Amino acid sequence: MRCPMKTNEEPELLLDYCAERLSPEAAALLENHLESCRDCRAFSRAQQSTWDALDLWEPMPVPVDFDRKLYAQIDKYEESGWWTRFWHRSIWPTGGFGPIIPFAAAGVATIAVAAILYFAPLVPSTPQVKIESSDLEQIEMTLDDIEMFKQLAPASAKS
Amino acid sequence: MASFRTIPLLAIFLLVPGLIVAQSKKPNTLHPPRARLNAVDRLSRMTPEQRQRALAKLSPERRAILEDRLERYNQLPAAQKERLRAQTETFQSMPPERQEAVRKTFRQFNNLPDDRRKPVQQELRRLRSMAEPERSERMNSEAFHNRYSPDERQILENLAALVPPE
Amino acid sequence: MTSAFALEQDAELMLRVRDGDSVSFGLLLERHRGPVIHFVYRMVLNRAVAEELAQEVFLRVYRSRASYEPTAKFTTWLFRIAAHLALNWIRDRKNEKNQERLDDDSQQGIGLQVADLRPTVEQTLVGNVRLQEVRRAIEALPSKQRAAVVMHKYHEMEYSQIAKILQCSESAVKSLLFRAYESLRLRLAHIA
Numbered sequence: 001m002r003c004p005m006k007t008n009e010e011p012e013l014l015l016d017y018c019a020e021r022l023s024p025e026a027a028a029l030l031e032n033h034l035e036s037c038r039d040c041r042a043f044s045r046a047q048q049s050t051w052d053a054l055d056l057w058e059p060m061p062v063p064v065d066f067d068r069k070l071y072a073q074i075d076k077y078e079e080s081g082w083w084t085r086f087w088h089r090s091i092w093p094t095g096g097f098g099p100i101i102p103f104a105a106a107g108v109a110t111i112a113v114a115a116i117l118y119f120a121p122l123v124p125s126t127p128q129v130k131i132e133s134s135d136l137e138q139i140e141m142t143l144d145d146i147e148m149f150k151q152l153a154p155a156s157a158k159s
Numbered sequence: 160m161a162s163f164r165t166i167p168l169l170a171i172f173l174l175v176p177g178l179i180v181a182q183s184k185k186p187n188t189l190h191p192p193r194a195r196l197n198a199v200d201r202l203s204r205m206t207p208e209q210r211q212r213a214l215a216k217l218s219p220e221r222r223a224i225l226e227d228r229l230e231r232y233n234q235l236p237a238a239q240k241e242r243l244r245a246q247t248e249t250f251q252s253m254p255p256e257r258q259e260a261v262r263k264t265f266r267q268f269n270n271l272p273d274d275r276r277k278p279v280q281q282e283l284r285r286l287r288s289m290a291e292p293e294r295s296e297r298m299n300s301e302a303f304h305n306r307y308s309p310d311e312r313q314i315l316e317n318l319a320a321l322v323p324p325e
Numbered sequence: 326m327t328s329a330f331a332l333e334q335d336a337e338l339m340l341r342v343r344d345g346d347s348v349s350f351g352l353l354l355e356r357h358r359g360p361v362i363h364f365v366y367r368m369v370l371n372r373a374v375a376e377e378l379a380q381e382v383f384l385r386v387y388r389s390r391a392s393y394e395p396t397a398k399f400t401t402w403l404f405r406i407a408a409h410l411a412l413n414w415i416r417d418r419k420n421e422k423n424q425e426r427l428d429d430d431s432q433q434g435i436g437l438q439v440a441d442l443r444p445t446v447e448q449t450l451v452g453n454v455r456l457q458e459v460r461r462a463i464e465a466l467p468s469k470q471r472a473a474v475v476m477h478k479y480h481e482m483e484y485s486q487i488a489k490i491l492q493c494s495e496s497a498v499k500s501l502l503f504r505a506y507e508s509l510r511l512r513l514a515h516i517a
Contacts, residue, residue: 012484012499015506019477046510053513054478057459059363063376066358067351070380071204074387078201136217136225139202142195142247143228148265149246150235152283152318193345200347237351244348 001033005040014040018047192251196244203229264317271311279311286319294319335399343390350390354383357400360480361407367475368411369418370464378414382407397489404480404490408472415468455516462512470505477502 004013016022017030034041063069077084205213214222235243250258271279286294297303298316307315335356341349361382366375385406393402463471472491476482484502488495 011503015502019481046514047506050506050510050513051478053455053459053516054463054474054509056456057367057463059359059479060366060372060375062359062362066362066376066380067354069376070354070383072206073380073384075204075206075209077384077388135198136214138195139198140221140225140228142192142199142251143225143232144262145247145250146199146232146243147228148262149243149250150231150239151280152265152287153239153242197345197347204347237348237355241348241352 001029003033003037003040005037005043014044014047018044018051192248195251196248199229199232203233261318264314267310268314268318271314275311279307279314282307283315283318286315336395339386339390339393339399340395342387343393350387353386353399357403358383360400361403364404364407364475364480365411367463367479368408368468368471369414370460374414378410379407381410398486401486401489404476404482404486405492408476408490412468412472458513458516462509465512466505466508470501470508473498473501474505474509 002009004011013022013026013030017027022030030040034044202210202213210226214225217225232240250261268276268279268283286297289297298312298319304312335353338349338353342353358379362375362379365378365382366372369375369378382403386403463474466474469491473487476487476490477484482490484495484498488498491498491501493501
């Protein structure tokens with residue numbers, strides 16, 4: 001095996017070795033090399049100690065009310081106007097805009113403003129929390145059905 | 160990705176005026192099962208004030224029952240919730256008369272005396288976890304006939320056969 | 326970090342979220358909430374900020390569900406959002422004039438973590454010092470190197486996945502990691 005330190009070929013082999021990510025064959029090959037190479041041995045020891053030291057840092061506990069806060073934000077987002085939702089969707093989640101987005105947004109904004117001005121008296125001002133009576137009946141029926149299946153679930157499916 | 164993103168934009172472009180007009184004339188139709196389940200989820204995530212407004216049209220009794228059901232649904236682990244949603248969705252996609260038959264049998268089951276409901280429920284869970292031949296064999300056994308009354312056997316037979324499998 | 330089956334399952338769940346299934350979103354949240362919070366925390370070293378940024382990650386996932394296409398592994402996409410937010414926060418923070426200490430909750434955090442193991446007072450003190458050294462060594466890394474180390478060490482990601490998340494080549498990731506571990510070896514030599 002060629003020395004990964006001296007040849008600078010696949011130097012990550014030593015990192016992978018300390019991270020225990022090498023196949024048994026590759027690890028055995030490297031261990032053979034370590035026996036005869038002082039530089040690689042020193043590197044590997046230092047890296048192993050560093051790797052172990054990093055294990056000291058345990059992750060922070062997950063906040064107990066994380067989900068509740070998140071769903072509150074989602075609800076707020078859902079209750080925001082369609083323009084806010086459209087704007088957020090136009091931004092890539094990883095940052096930046098899609099190339100066509102600014103042009104499309106400008107076009108849509110023009111049309112939307114015109115449509116809103118034109119149809120203003122027809123735009124319903126009902127908040128999103130309003131649910132029709134017929135919808136409520138369907139929700140009640142669905143909850144009843146869920147309850148029924150909950151009671152009928154086989155023992156193995158209870159948790 | 161960008162080309163996909165233009166599709167919703169075009170849709171908004173074409174549909175905004177139509178949607179605005181259509182919104183005020185929404186007919187009272189039966190929603191698809193998935194939409195009903197999502198409505199349940201939306202309701203369950205509302206703040207108490209929002210929920211109060213959303214349920215304002217219900218009588219206090221109906222509202223109390225619905226809120227109790229929602230609360231219990233909310234407390235379920237996500238995996239169980241998903242399973243129940245899937246079953247409910249399958250069930251609500253069945254013909255309405257079949258759904259009604261199951262609900263009726265379930266009401267009969269709920270009306271059994273307290274000391275009989277539990278063994279019948281346990282038996283039903285056992286039957287539902289069995290494959291068809293095994294289930295038939297058990298239901299035809301003498302022990303089964305001795306343990307349950309004709310009404311109870313009828314309930315077990317209907318529910319085990321009609322309710323969609325896990 | 327996750328099996329091929331799990332990754333397929335994630336993409337499947339996200340497609341269901343795209344179709345309006347909120348329970349699938351809950352399942353994705355349950356699966357990835359911990360890793361995302363841990364990653365962001367190790368990047369920004371502040372619990373409150375980590376929580377806020379992790380919330381923003383999932384909010385962005387939710388907001389962009391309609392345009393989701395499973396072109397990459399779900400975790401790659403998720404961590405790309407998380408890395409983008411964390412790196413931006415670090416950049417903005419750096420630009421602030423009167424910067425508070427980043428590790429404002431370090432004492433509390435270390436206390437909690439070590440106390441859980443119920444060591445002796447002496448062990449606790451030694452543990453605290455060593456842990457502080459580790460935190461400082463990681464904090465001293467340039468932000469991109471820090472991101473690469475956190476994903477490599479704590480999330481057991483492959484070079485290729487880290488490269489996709491940081492949007493650079495695999496060789497650039499290897500180089501980042503080499504330089505990062507070199508700094509860490511030097512800084513941590515006395516405690517290792």
